[in-house]
Amino acid sequence: MALSPYDLFDIRSQLSEEERAVQETVARFTNERVLPIIGECFDQGRFPKELVPEIASLGLLGSSLPEEYGCAGLNAVSYGLICQELERGDSGLRSFVSVQSSLCMYPIYAYGSEEQRRQWLPRMAAGEVIGCFGLTEPHGGSDPANMKTHARKDGGDWVINGSKMWITNGNLADIAIVWAQTDEGIQGFIVEKGTPGFTAQEIKHKMSLRASVTSALYFDNVRVPEANRLPNVKGLKGPLGCLTQARYGITWGPIGAAIACLDEALNYSKERVLFGRPVAATQSAQIRLADMARRITLAQLLSLQLGRLKDAGTMQPQQVSLAKWNNCRMAIDIARECRDLLGGAGITTEHVAIRHALNMESVITYEGTETVHQLVIGRELTGINAF
Incomplete structure (x- = not known):
């Protein structure tokens, strides 16, 4: 039985029926509505605002918040899969959903009054308020x-x-x-x-x-x-609590970007013939492709376990830091490798690798730079604050 090149450890078998349905729905949306236009949007410097009503109708805004506020009430793993499939399209689209869900709707839910929740969350879930x-x-x-x-x-x-x-x-x-x-x-x-x-x-x-x-x-x-005023929090723990929610989703998103790049590199290397044989027939190309698959697999396992911890209520911010650090580094390295495998073709936005590589320069920086997350883990290991 052949393994999926994008799921070598059969992560899918560890998902519930609902989680698989969520992933399939968002994957279909990305394939049909995002991928046909996103390269042109990137070229034009334009956010595809016309997709927002569809994103909202699929229940992707504030998806982990309770149904009583007009949200989908999904678990953390489902939210992660949403981020993964959206970022397989483009980091900009996943960023939109992350900000709306984790950085805006979450603080209103977690730190706001009941009146604020009733006033804003249903309309934000519907995409009527951004x-x-x-x-x-x-x-x-x-x-x-x-x-x-x-x-x-x-x-x-x-x-x-x-x-x-x-x-x-x-x-x-x-x-x-x-x-x-x-x-x-x-x-x-x-x-x-x-x-x-x-x-x-x-x-x-x-x-x-x-x-x-x-x-x-x-x-x-x-x-x-x-x-x-959000009445139920004071101090840095308020915004930092929001960032933990957003960073969790970001651990999943880059997996989608890396999968998109690997898919492109696999197909291109099989079709591109140099010196009488496909690029994919060379040992150097196969080693590079295999290493990409290895990194993606490790990232998938990391985020799935993180999601299970989050759903169990035991996830720690340090664990989020480790996963964001690892998975963003994984994705930016894979995007650059794939760009290189495509040769000169890799520098155009007709292919996805350069777009994902450029996007990942932001993703590896925002919500805590790579260095910040490394120092978070260093502090956890040593007990010494080096900030």
């Missing part, structure tokens, strides 16, 4: 505690001043989940589009995540009511 997550600042990057954005209490309102950078969905968003320093520590606020003093400026000239909207956010005496 969110963005305002944490990173121009000077801050990997050091969110060095936050300069500030919110001060003024009567029954809060007045926010500051700026945020590298914000996915920024110019698409109807609301922003904004984290700001206050006299009582870091707190989160729901800032609605059109609020006076709140502006978003799209970042251009990107060579990565071109099929995604990336923005800078500016807050000039932005007044929001107390009702828009």
